[in-house]
Amino acid sequence: MDICQDPVPRRPVKTLQKQWLEELGALHYVLTLCSGGRRFVWPRTWAIWKHQRDYFPIKLVKTAELPPSQNYVLGAHPHGILSTGAFSNFLTESNDFSQLFPGLQPWLAMLSGLFYVPFFREYIMMHGLRPVSLTSLDFVLSQPQRGQAVVIVIGGAQEALYTTPGQHSLELLNRKGFVRLALRHGASLVPVYSFGENDTFRCKAFSKGSWQYLCQVTCKRVTSIAPCIFWGCGLFSPNSCGLLPLPVPITTVVGGPIPVPQCSSPSQEQVDHYHRLYMDALERLFEEHKESCGVPASTRLTFF
Numbered sequence: 001m002d003i004c005q006d007p008v009p010r011r012p013v014k015t016l017q018k019q020w021l022e023e024l025g026a027l028h029y030v031l032t033l034c035s036g037g038r039r040f041v042w043p044r045t046w047a048i049w050k051h052q053r054d055y056f057p058i059k060l061v062k063t064a065e066l067p068p069s070q071n072y073v074l075g076a077h078p079h080g081i082l083s084t085g086a087f088s089n090f091l092t093e094s095n096d097f098s099q100l101f102p103g104l105q106p107w108l109a110m111l112s113g114l115f116y117v118p119f120f121r122e123y124i125m126m127h128g129l130r131p132v133s134l135t136s137l138d139f140v141l142s143q144p145q146r147g148q149a150v151v152i153v154i155g156g157a158q159e160a161l162y163t164t165p166g167q168h169s170l171e172l173l174n175r176k177g178f179v180r181l182a183l184r185h186g187a188s189l190v191p192v193y194s195f196g197e198n199d200t201f202r203c204k205a206f207s208k209g210s211w212q213y214l215c216q217v218t219c220k221r222v223t224s225i226a227p228c229i230f231w232g233c234g235l236f237s238p239n240s241c242g243l244l245p246l247p248v249p250i251t252t253v254v255g256g257p258i259p260v261p262q263c264s265s266p267s268q269e270q271v272d273h274y275h276r277l278y279m280d281a282l283e284r285l286f287e288e289h290k291e292s293c294g295v296p297a298s299t300r301l302t303f304f
Contacts, residue, residue: 022055023235024048026245049092056200056250058088060095061289064256068103068147071187072257073178076151076194077170077282079159081201081230084245085194085252090151091129101254106149107140132156134181141185150187152178157226161206161216162304165199168286168295169302172279179260179275186262189274191282195293196250204229251293255285279303 014022052058066072076086089095090106097106109132130136132152140148155162155171162169182189206212220226234240258277263270286301 018051018054021048021051023244024051026052026055044091044093046092049088049094053088053094055247056084056196056245058085058095059249059251060089060097060100061251061253062100063254063285066101066104066149066188066190066254066257068101070257071141071146071185072104072149072190073141073182073187074106074149074151074190074192074254075178075278075282076153076192077155077159077172078163078168078194078197079153079155079157079171080163080194080197081160081203081228082245083153083194083197084200085197085250086151086153086192088250089194089252090149101149103147104149105145105147106151108151109137109153137181138184141181141187148187149190150181151192154178157220157224158217160226160228161213161220163198163201163203163228163230164205165202167198167205167302168299169304172282172303176271176275179271179278180266182260183263183266183270183274186260188257188259189278189281190257191255191278191285192252193255193282193286193289194250194252195290195295196248199248200245200250201230201232202246249294251289253285253289253293255281 074090076083076090086108089097091108098104107130110129130140130150137150137152140150153159154175156175159169159171162171179189181187206216216227231241232243232245234242235244258274258281260274283301290299291297
C-alpha cells in the first residue's frame with residue numbers, strides 16, 4: 001500500500017538508548033489512551049514524560065499570567081487523534097507547568113465512559129483526569145481553594161474526524177457548554193492551541209455527506225467514540241506503518257484570560273456574548289503564533 005511511503009520528518013542525531021526511551025514514552029501514552037480524581041503529584045514527574053516530550057518534541061508557551069487567585073476554564077484545541085499536547089503540558093511536568101503557572105492545579109476532562117473501566121480508571125485518575133461531566137467539573141470549580149484550572153478539549157470526538165495533517169478545523173460554533181460552566185463559577189476563559197497536534201498521525205478524512213462519514217458519525221453517537229482511520233510509523237522502522245506517532249513538533253500556546261462574571265443561571269445572551277469573545281481570542285492567538293510554529297501565513301482557522 002502506498003500510504004506508508006511518505007517519509008517521516010528527519011530527527012536530530014541521538015544515542016540509540018535515548019531514541020528507544022523516547023519511543024517508549026510516546027508508545028506508552030498511545031497504548032494507555034491517556035487522552036477526577038485521586039490525583040497524585042509523583043506521576044506528573046515520571047521520567048517517561050520527558051522522554052515523550054523529547055520524542056516530538058513538545059513545547060509549552062505562556063503568553064500571559066494566570067494568577068492563582070482565580071479559577072479557569074481552558075479550552076484546548078485541536079483534539080487531533082490523542083490530544084497529546086494537552087496531556088503532556090497540563091498533566092505532566094515535562095515542560096515545567098507548575099513553574100510557568102505557579103499555584104494552578106490543572107485537571108484534564110475526558111470521555112466519562114472510560115472511568116467505568118476497572119484499573120484503567122484508577123490509572124487515569126491519579127494523573128489528574130476527570131470525567132467531562134457537569135457534576136465532575138462543577139465539583140472542581142466549587143472547591144474553596146482557588147487556582148483550579150479545568151482543561152476541556154472542546155471539539156471532542158467530533159473534531160477528531162476533522163484531523164488532517166496541515167489542516168486546522170475546529171468543532172466550536174455550537175459548543176457552548178464550557179462557557180456556561182465558566183459563567184456559573186465566574187471562572188476566566190483561556191484559549192489554548194496546540195500547533196502540530198493534527199500532524200502526529202496520517203489520517204484518512206471523509207467528506208461530509210459521504211457514507212463513510214455518516215458511518216463514523218453514527219458510531220460516535222452510539223458509543224461516544226469516533227472511529228478514525230489513522231496510522232503512524234512502526235517501532236522498528238520509521239518508514240513503516242504502526243501506532244507510534246510521527247515525530248513532529250507540537251507547540252501548545254496558552255492565551256490570556258478572558259474575565260467572566262459569576263452568574264448562577266446565565267442567560268443565552270450572556271453565553272453567546274462570551275462564546276463570541278472566546279472565539280475571537282482563539283483566532284487572534286492562532287494568527288499571532290502560527291508562523292513561528294511552522295504554519296503558513298495564508299492558513300486560517302475553520303469553525304464548524
